[in-house]
Amino acid sequence: MNARAFITLVQELTVIKVKFKQTIKNNRANITILIILIFLIVAFFLARNFFWSDTPDTVVIQHNDSIKEYPLSEDNDIAIMDILNNYHNLVIIKDGKVWMEKADCPDKLCMKQGKISKEGQSIVCLPHKIIVSLRKKGHSPEMDAVAK
Amino acid sequence: MKSKKLSFLGLFLTAALILSYIETLIPFFYGIPGLKLGLANAMVMLLLYIYGVKDCILVNIIRILIVGFFFGNAFSIIYSLVGALFSVIIMVILKKTDKFDLAVVSICGGMAHNTGQILIASVFFGTPYLLYYLPVLLLSGFICGGVIGIISKGLVTRLKVLLTNG
Numbered sequence A: 001m002n003a004r005a006f007i008t009l010v011q012e013l014t015v016i017k018v019k020f021k022q023t024i025k026n027n028r029a030n031i032t033i034l035i036i037l038i039f040l041i042v043a044f045f046l047a048r049n050f051f052w053s054d055t056p057d058t059v060v061i062q063h064n065d066s067i068k069e070y071p072l073s074e075d076n077d078i079a080i081m082d083i084l085n086n087y088h089n090l091v092i093i094k095d096g097k098v099w100m101e102k103a104d105c106p107d108k109l110c111m112k113q114g115k116i117s118k119e120g121q122s123i124v125c126l127p128h129k130i131i132v133s134l135r136k137k138g139h140s141p142e143m144d145a146v147a148k
Numbered sequence B: 001m002k003s004k005k006l007s008f009l010g011l012f013l014t015a016a017l018i019l020s021y022i023e024t025l026i027p028f029f030y031g032i033p034g035l036k037l038g039l040a041n042a043m044v045m046l047l048l049y050i051y052g053v054k055d056c057i058l059v060n061i062i063r064i065l066i067v068g069f070f071f072g073n074a075f076s077i078i079y080s081l082v083g084a085l086f087s088v089i090i091m092v093i094l095k096k097t098d099k100f101d102l103a104v105v106s107i108c109g110g111m112a113h114n115t116g117q118i119l120i121a122s123v124f125f126g127t128p129y130l131l132y133y134l135p136v137l138l139l140s141g142f143i144c145g146g147v148i149g150i151i152s153k154g155l156v157t158r159l160k161v162l163l164t165n166g
């Protein structure tokens, strides 16, 4: 490589550098907000893993205002009825996994949520106001307070 | 001029309804409350950037009510309205500052939409359990909002010329 080609290369690089700096300067607001958002997302993931990362032992089923707890270690079929004893949902606990086997809600989204097995995960049936959650007993006090 | 605008608003509404319907057919992260692609948000962006805040909010409310009556229930309507409210407020504020790219505004809108929905669902159930899904919802809002934003940006620059001239 001769000296001339080298100088041209340096000049071109300088131009690219200036253009790059200008792009950043013109988009400072956009870049700042994107960095903040990415930081926020990472922070929320870390916080979640901090609060919920144990092996769950309890299945909490909240239906309207009633809250019931079941051990995750015991296989169980739980029918959820309304106050008139009409049967609406069937929750199954088996081999440390929980899922909604049957439901007569219009959207059936609860059945499509599949099996859950990690602490903090939930199955939600919005139309019937049911939420099935996995948690570890005595893990977080504010959640125990909610469960009482 | 007035009737032309009205017919275009109707066209946007129809497009938004079709997109909302398509979204109910796509098996995308089933069931986590609030997790959606936000396809209809592309129409919201177009309305916001071409016609302004008022028309955008009006068309969006009509869309949510129609979708709610056809494919949902009273709660899913409230749920959608809260999400839409969160995202529209954030997007209008960011657009007003005139400092941010349309795609960035869309990203913030997507994230605000999902946050609003998870919050209203948490209030509805009265538990913090659903916050487990907040990080995933923020991430999906970021990605989907970005993709929708880039598409909308292309559409806005082309349509604006078409719709405001003549």
Ligand SMILES: [Zn+2]
Residues within 6 Å of the ligand: A103, A105, A107, A108, A109, A110, A111, A124, A125, A126, A127, A128
């Ligand atoms: Zn259901």
